[in-house]
Amino acid sequence: MNKLYASLLFLCILGMQLNATAQTIDLFAEKSTSVSKDLTTGSFKTTRIVNGQSIENVGAGILDFRILHRFGAINQGGYNFFGLDQATMRMGLDYGITKNLMIGIGRSTFQKQFDGFVKYKALSQQTGERNIPLSISYVGIAIYKSLKDATTTYQPYVSDKFSFAHQILFARKFNDYFSLQLTPTLLHYNIVENVNIPNDFYSLGIGFRQRISKRVNITTEYFYRIDKLAGYYDPLSVGVDIETGGHVFQLHVSNSTGMTERTFINETTGSWGKGDLRFGFNISRVFTLKKPKELKNLKF
Amino acid sequence: MNLRSKLTSVFSLIVLILLIGMTQTAHAQKIFATKSGQIYFNATGALVKIAAVNNQVDSKFVDATGQIIFGVLVKGFKFENQLMEDHFNENYMESTQFPKADFKGYITNIKEINFSKDGAYPIQVDGVLTIHGVSQKTSTKGTLTLAQGKATIAGDFSVKVKDYGITGLYIGEKIASEATIKLNCKY
Numbered sequence: 001m002n003k004l005y006a007s008l009l010f011l012c013i014l015g016m017q018l019n020a021t022a023q024t025i026d027l028f029a030e031k032s033t034s035v036s037k038d039l040t041t042g043s044f045k046t047t048r049i050v051n052g053q054s055i056e057n058v059g060a061g062i063l064d065f066r067i068l069h070r071f072g073a074i075n076q077g078g079y080n081f082f083g084l085d086q087a088t089m090r091m092g093l094d095y096g097i098t099k100n101l102m103i104g105i106g107r108s109t110f111q112k113q114f115d116g117f118v119k120y121k122a123l124s125q126q127t128g129e130r131n132i133p134l135s136i137s138y139v140g141i142a143i144y145k146s147l148k149d150a151t152t153t154y155q156p157y158v159s160d161k162f163s164f165a166h167q168i169l170f171a172r173k174f175n176d177y178f179s180l181q182l183t184p185t186l187l188h189y190n191i192v193e194n195v196n197i198p199n200d201f202y203s204l205g206i207g208f209r210q211r212i213s214k215r216v217n218i219t220t221e222y223f224y225r226i227d228k229l230a231g232y233y234d235p236l237s238v239g240v241d242i243e244t245g246g247h248v249f250q251l252h253v254s255n256s257t258g259m260t261e262r263t264f265i266n267e268t269t270g271s272w273g274k275g276d277l278r279f280g281f282n283i284s285r286v287f288t289l290k291k292p293k294e295l296k297n298l299k300f
Numbered sequence: 301m302n303l304r305s306k307l308t309s310v311f312s313l314i315v316l317i318l319l320i321g322m323t324q325t326a327h328a329q330k331i332f333a334t335k336s337g338q339i340y341f342n343a344t345g346a347l348v349k350i351a352a353v354n355n356q357v358d359s360k361f362v363d364a365t366g367q368i369i370f371g372v373l374v375k376g377f378k379f380e381n382q383l384m385e386d387h388f389n390e391n392y393m394e395s396t397q398f399p400k401a402d403f404k405g406y407i408t409n410i411k412e413i414n415f416s417k418d419g420a421y422p423i424q425v426d427g428v429l430t431i432h433g434v435s436q437k438t439s440t441k442g443t444l445t446l447a448q449g450k451a452t453i454a455g456d457f458s459v460k461v462k463d464y465g466i467t468g469l470y471i472g473e474k475i476a477s478e479a480t481i482k483l484n485c486k487y
Contacts, residue, residue: 025331027360027369028404036356036373038399042386059382096382176396214391214468243387286383294353294378299338299454299484 040125043135043173044181046248046284047094047102047119049207049221050237051256051264053139055171055181057121058096061290066092066106068259068282075275083278090259095289100124108259115260117141125173134172141165143260160191165261167205177211185223187266202226203265209241217241219250223265235268250282329364330415332451337485339372343461345476350384352377359485361453366410368425368453370403370483392468392475398433405438413444420445425455431464442483456482 044054047064058064068090072083080086092106092115100121107114123136143163149156164187171181183205192199207221219239225232239252255270255277257263270276337357343350354376361368374395379385389395405427407413413421426439442455458480461471471477 025329025362025365025367027331027362027367030360030369038373038375041375042390045386059385062382176390176394243391248383286381288380291380292378294355295351295380298340298353300340300482 036128037126037130038128040127040135040173043125043171043179044209044219045217045241045243046250046282048250048282049181049209049219050239050250050252050254050282051235051259052183052205052207052221052223052261053117053119053137053167053169054207055121055135055137055169057100057102057119057137058094058286059292060096060099061288061292062096063287063289064094064096064104064284065287066090066094066282066284068092068280070110070254070257070259070278070280073270073276073278074253075277088257088259106260108263110258110263112146113258113260113263114144114146115141125171134170137169137171139165139167139169141167141261143262145262156191162190163262164188164190165265167261179209181205181207183207183223185261185265187262189262197229198227200227201229201266205265215243219252225266229266232266233268233271235264236272247283247285250284252280252282253277254280329362331360331362332487333360334358334485334487337370337483339370339484340482341377341479342482343476343479345470345472345474348474349380350475352379352385352388354378357483357485359453359487361407361451361487363410363413363415366407368403368405368407368427370485372401374399374401392466392471393432398431401429401431403427403429403438407444413446415446418446418448423453423455429459431459432466434464436463451487452485453487454482454484456480 044056046054047056047058048054070088072080072086074082076083088108088110090106090108092104094102094104096102102119103117105116117139119137119139121135121137123132125135126132141164145161166186167183169181169183171179173179185203185205187201187203189199203223203225205221205223207219210218212218219241220237222236223234225234233255235254235256237252237254237256239250242249255272256268257278258267270278335358336355337359338353338355339357340353341351354372356373356376358371359369374393375389377385377388379388405425408424408426421444423442423444424439425442428435429438438457440455440457442453445452458478460478462477
């Protein structure tokens, strides 16, 4: 009998000891064990570096109305008010289908072009559960030049007026101050002037963002053309991104006039050496068309 | 059986009962936990609505001591507008530098709550709130609702944005200088 009590007593003491550990529960001392996914955001301030696509997408359910302006060449002098007398523009609408997939359409006054694109973020830079050091996106662009060509013996098909661009964007945000992007690009013309000109052109873009203050960033974008179309220059643009609440304002100087991939990468007529540069600006205004689902079931 | 061994037995029995009793009271200590609490804040100043929600509030409390913690990833706040969300993280909360916001404190009137009885109990919570790397003593009132052993804590309070070292051009104008925060955690 006593033995039974003794063993029960022992068990109870054991139980107490277990409880004693339970009693020292200190939530404050607990380290959070859950390492959650931390997606890198804001590598660039908006979806374009200057002319070219950046790694950023517009959010899901968000419509971005963009107006891009490019003035005439600064070196025309005072008579043309340093190029401000002339302007070409592109009006466009971009929409985020999901947080990784966006589409956009646009119309440029320059060569009366229509364009449309799809951008898909395949890999997102992140830390936490997984460490991914860079983001990768694909951009596919179709451009239709509706400007009537001079009448020749050849009657062009509609498809002849199309050109396409494919880009893979590799971007890394090193810190809040600096992000870098590499953009290998393939441009395809459905038709070119003569048999000696290839239909496909490769180029490599490089762009970066450098933060100056919380609201001001310097951006630079350059495309090195591996295959060169004779008579044109490599595009180089330097800009400033200014954030003002609901929109981002981009001001820049560039040697390109066109605002579609075909025209600014492959057909840039201005030369930095000759001072054939243009002022330009991009204005973006976003509208929320679909609220994020998180905001739909509020418990308050 | 002689008297001595009888007495020993009785004595052991009493000790045993006492011990069992102690064990059981100690067992009543329970941790309530959730990883999917909801927190909502509104800092609407002039014109534009500035509000966001985070559905991944990590919270725990202990019924015996009233100790309570809340933790949240700043980047988990969802705004209606992506751009606003980027500005919130980059320019105001500096969330790469300060990824988490948390609260550590006590439900000071935890003893008034009868965990075996369903109902809504008013609670007083005192503790330290850390946002943007700055810790401030905070106290607020809330409600703890018990239903079939499940607890829900709801409450609201407000914080002065400047108290937490958050600066920016628009605070006090487009952004309210005081943000109201609402919380709902189902454990």
